[in-house]
Each structure stands twice: as structure tokens, then as C-alpha cells.
Amino acid sequence: MSGMENGVNTVTLRVNRFAPRAERARDRERGGSPFARKSSPFGDSGTSARRRPRGKQWLQDYTLNVRPEDTVLDCLLKIKRTIDPTLAFRYSCGHGMCGSDAVSINGTPTLLCTASVKDWAKPSNPTLVDDEGFRHTGDVSDIQENAVGAGDLGVIELAPLPGFPVQRDLIADIDQMLNQIRKLKPYLQARGELATTADGKINAFEYLQNPQQLAKYELLSNCIACGTCEGSCPVYAGGEAFIGPAALIAASRFINDSRDGQANARMDAIDSADGIAACQSVRACTRECPRGIDVGEEIWQLIAQVKER
Known part of the structure; x- marks a missing residue:
């Protein structure tokens, strides 16, 4: 993200973080989902089945200087390298070809490397009321500018890919x-x-x-x-x-x-x-x-x- 430090725009990444708890012996002995059929060729309700991981969950905000055209992956890499090396996420090619960096962005499954800040940042308070008591229904960019300031692009919410167990932070077990x-x-x-x-x-x-x-x-x-x-x-x-x-x-x-x-x-x-x-x-x-x-x-x-x- 060269030159990002000189930018005037900021964005807040709100990351759903997860740190797994060490697995105990009795947890390993438990079965998997009660909804998986033992006879199914595609699922196994035995010990190899998926289990909901246990651990600590919390939301963490990171505010960065960005360019609107930067990708969400760019932002995460900046956090990893300069702010919080403990943040875990998966990526490989960075060009939308390998598919390894799929996560949920604002509740939508997508790839980190193809999601730009300008397309996914949303105002932290999108519901505005004018002086006459009417809710603001103008252009999204206008709402964003009025809600968080001209230099603040807003918030991007990140979570692991839905439908899969979480291994750590944004890494899902696929x-x-x-x-x-x-x-x-x-x-x-x-x-x-x-x-x-x-x-x-x-x-x-x-x-x-x-x-x-x-x-x-x-x-x-x-x-x-x-x-x-x-x-x-x-x-x-x-x-x-x-x-x-x-x-x-x-x-x-x-x-x-x-x-x-x-x-x-x-x-x-x-x-x-x-x-x-x-x-x-x-x-x-x-x-x-x-x-x-x-x-x-x-x-x-x-x-x-x-x-x-």
C-alpha cells in the first residue's frame, strides 16, 4: 500500500476475531452434527464430522489511512505488518485466481483481493435525519460524507466465510x-x-x-x-x-x-x-x-x- 500514509481518506475495518481454545480429550470424543446422516456419502456424523470450535470471540476495530481504490486485502496486510501481527487471515495469489481469501464482507461472501474499499465501505451511521425530521434518502456517497466526514470512508465489517467452522479470526476450515x-x-x-x-x-x-x-x-x-x-x-x-x-x-x-x-x-x-x-x-x-x-x-x-x- 505504497503512498497510503499520505492519503487523506480513512476507513475502519471491524473484524470478527476468534481465538480457539485448546481442545480437550473429552471434546475430541464427542460426535459431530446431529443433523448429518451416518449413511450419507457426503457427511459423517462420527468423530471426523465438523464441530463448532470453542474459544474467545470479540470485535476489533482498525482505522487506517487508505486510498479508495485499495483492496480490503491491502488493508489487512497493512494491519498485519504495521499494527497487529496476531491478526489471522488467508490469501495466496492476491489476484482473484486462487480463491483462498474468501471471507464475509458486510455479510456477503466474497474475495478480499477483489473487494475495493470504495465499493465496500459503508457509513457508520447511515440513517440520518434532517432539520425537518425527515430521514436522508440521498446518494450513498452523500450519506457517507455527512455521516462520517469528508475524509472518512466509513466502516467495513469482516467475518469468516459463513457455513464453515472457524479456525482463527478470518480463517475458515474448508x-x-x-x-x-x-x-x-x-x-x-x-x-x-x-x-x-x-x-x-x-x-x-x-x-x-x-x-x-x-x-x-x-x-x-x-x-x-x-x-x-x-x-x-x-x-x-x-x-x-x-x-x-x-x-x-x-x-x-x-x-x-x-x-x-x-x-x-x-x-x-x-x-x-x-x-x-x-x-x-x-x-x-x-x-x-x-x-x-x-x-x-x-x-x-x-x-x-x-x-x-
Whole structure:
């Protein structure tokens, strides 16, 4: 954040912090969620199931000098390096490609590295009343300027990604989501047939696709498993049995790949009470996808494919 110290704008990051308590032996012996079915292929109510972590929770405010175009990740890195080295958050590439820095910003699951201060800062007191007793309903920027001062951009509230256990501060444990994706074998499974030409030679163009075949799954291959769709899904947040939208997108990517020979087996794997049947078509999973995937529509199309087999 070079040059930030010379800026005239300030923003307050209100961080939901969490420090886990040391786990005791009797806590490890307890089971997981009572809502997870033991027979579910996607959830486990045994000792490996998700448990609500225990520890200290508190809100902490950090006020920084910023530029409006700085990202929330820039702000957190400044805090980490110059103010509070104990603040914990996850990030990697910083360019919206890895998906590791997904959190809840002002209650919305999104990526830290793509969220700019000017887009997410909100006035600390947005409800204003004028001299005549009427509530101010003008432009958001006007409200912000009047509420917190011309140089104060307001407040950004940060919390861990919803729907997942918290490990520390803004770091959520997404292992459950990754395990559900792995169970659906997210890799190409060819038919195992060696294609040959008419004269008996190996066909070097066996796996070539036309543009129409590529278009069926190309967008789905952009999924970065960031978890924003899962954090937005009210069904996934209710327990660990539902496979979740991220895993369904991973399955759809290979079901729609003409080179894959296990489409029917993949559809069998998700055709269960805890698979596509658990999806309530709320489509909240679509709203915040950083890769532009219409997750809700893709899942709807996947449900139709499974049912029309």
C-alpha cells in the first residue's frame, strides 16, 4: 500500500476475531452434527464430522489511512505488518485466481483481493435525519460524507466465510467442502479405449473436441473452489450432509465433458437425498461467484440431466 500514509481518506475495518481454545480429550470424543446422516456419502456424523470450535470471540476495530481504490486485502496486510501481527487471515495469489481469501464482507461472501474499499465501505451511521425530521434518502456517497466526514470512508465489517467452522479470526476450515469435491473424483476418467485409424494406427486426435463440446463445460472449469457459493447457500450452512454447490459444479464439469466416460456413474453419485435432491433452488449461490458462473442455473441443468436419464 505504497503512498497510503499520505492519503487523506480513512476507513475502519471491524473484524470478527476468534481465538480457539485448546481442545480437550473429552471434546475430541464427542460426535459431530446431529443433523448429518451416518449413511450419507457426503457427511459423517462420527468423530471426523465438523464441530463448532470453542474459544474467545470479540470485535476489533482498525482505522487506517487508505486510498479508495485499495483492496480490503491491502488493508489487512497493512494491519498485519504495521499494527497487529496476531491478526489471522488467508490469501495466496492476491489476484482473484486462487480463491483462498474468501471471507464475509458486510455479510456477503466474497474475495478480499477483489473487494475495493470504495465499493465496500459503508457509513457508520447511515440513517440520518434532517432539520425537518425527515430521514436522508440521498446518494450513498452523500450519506457517507455527512455521516462520517469528508475524509472518512466509513466502516467495513469482516467475518469468516459463513457455513464453515472457524479456525482463527478470518480463517475458515474448508476441508469439508474439499473432501466432498474429492469424493466425486474431479478428474477426467477416459473410457480406456484406444482409438485407431482405418489403417490400424493410433488415432492422435482421439480427444479433440469441437467448439460446441468445449462450450458445455468450459465456464465450469473456471471454478476456483473458493467457497463463496457454499457460504451463500442456506442449505449447506444447515449441516454437513448436503454435498454443496461447489461439489455439484465440479461434477457437472466432467458430466458435460465429451471425453469423460463416467457420466452415468457421476450422476448416480449425486442422485441422492443429500445430493441434488437437497438443493432447494434458492440460487443464492449464484450471486457472488467471482468467476462469473451462474451456479444456480448450472445446478438446475444438472438436476434436469440426472432426472432425464
